[in-house]
Amino acid sequence: MTTYTFPEGFLWGAAASGIQTEGTTNKVHPSIWDTWHQTNPERFFKEIGPAKVNQTYERYQEDVALMKEIGFNSFRTSIQWSRLIKNFETGEACPDAVAFYDAYLDEMIENGITPMINLYHFDMPAALQQQYGGFESKHVIDLFEKFARTAFKLFGHKVKHWITFNEPIVPVEGGYLYDFHFPCKKDGKLAAQVAFNIMVAHAKAVMTFREMNIDGEIGVVLNLTPSYTRNDSDEDKQAAWYADLLFNRSFLDPMVKNSFPKELCQLLDKHGLMPEVRDSELTAITTAKVDFLGVNYYVPRRVKARETEYTLDYFTPEVYFENYINPEGRFNPYRDNNEILPTAIYDIAKNIQDNYGNIKWYLAEIGIAMDLESEGPVQGDGYIDDSFRTELMKEHFIQLNRAMEEGANCFGVHQWTFIDNWSWINSFKRRYGFYRLDLETGNRIPKRHSQWFKSLAETNQFSV
Incomplete structure (x- = not known):
């Protein structure tokens, strides 16, 4: 057997978000997800919205105890803009929300779990979307900075790891290109504006963090998906280059290198x-240095040169390539048959090491989706058998360990997710948790993978 060892002090835990776990109890404002579900429940799997989810607002003490039970030393969640802020224009906080987040953070800290707090996880307050168009608006950038300032002031003495945005490209893709997030627009130029405005909002939050001299670190979490070609032809390689430029480097370069790829600017202009760009915004983006990077990875991207005519009447990245299914690939039968490629973790790590100054980073999300049928019923020992998940996670962590042995500067792993949680229009179609959520009772039922992970977290090693 081979033993794979990770450094002392390595962070082990899970990632989630406020909107996907807390429920809506005592929430001062709705988010776009609350209002979209109210008007279009048919867009959501089994019409389940975010109103009644994990109910972490009421059950946070129980949940923190479960985190501790399976060996977590860290946990990422988000503060909801629509819960914390009472007055969006002034940044005034809601006292009930302050009390809740204070208690939740204290509970984690008292149980030896380091909180990592994200400010934005796709959850634009509905009022700001309705009144201004969300991040279509320059004014909302300023309101986000006020939200960040309030959060830093209230919780900066407790939280030492801050994240501005989780997967900032996803609201752009979902809301302005591919119609899986509200506001369900299809407009390439508007997508580019929203993407740029999010980068400015990120930069201003980082600058505010520095100005306030908060004791801690601030970073961003990006979903980085390597692009692999059908073959070694120059045409396919060029297709993959475009996919990488538009899906990865478009955010990775401005947020880590503090510079825009020249080729991206030329493409947008073409x-x-x-x-719309202001000089002060460019200054913010090019000077706001992050302390660390979070990387989310689930599946690879397979591309080939375009063989058919592009027929949409607006721009998407697919102008430059077509998606491709590897006929020799391995696929997860429990998640829309998506490809499984553990070596992508190694490739991501080496890209960061070789091309991004070997910045300190952590694997902020990695998950293996299953469904209720594939996980099966509770076994006689009280656990759900998800050994399929464990075996695949081992393969991914072997690749991470391999990269770290070669100098990759990774400091932790957070698996998606702690308890099966509500996931946007998919609701509870896909299950990722260490614990199953029983939608009828709210009970948290342990899965066998959690015991393997506990051993890994406590010993910093596993053997295969």
């Missing part, structure tokens, strides 16, 4: 997509 297609008439250049956003």
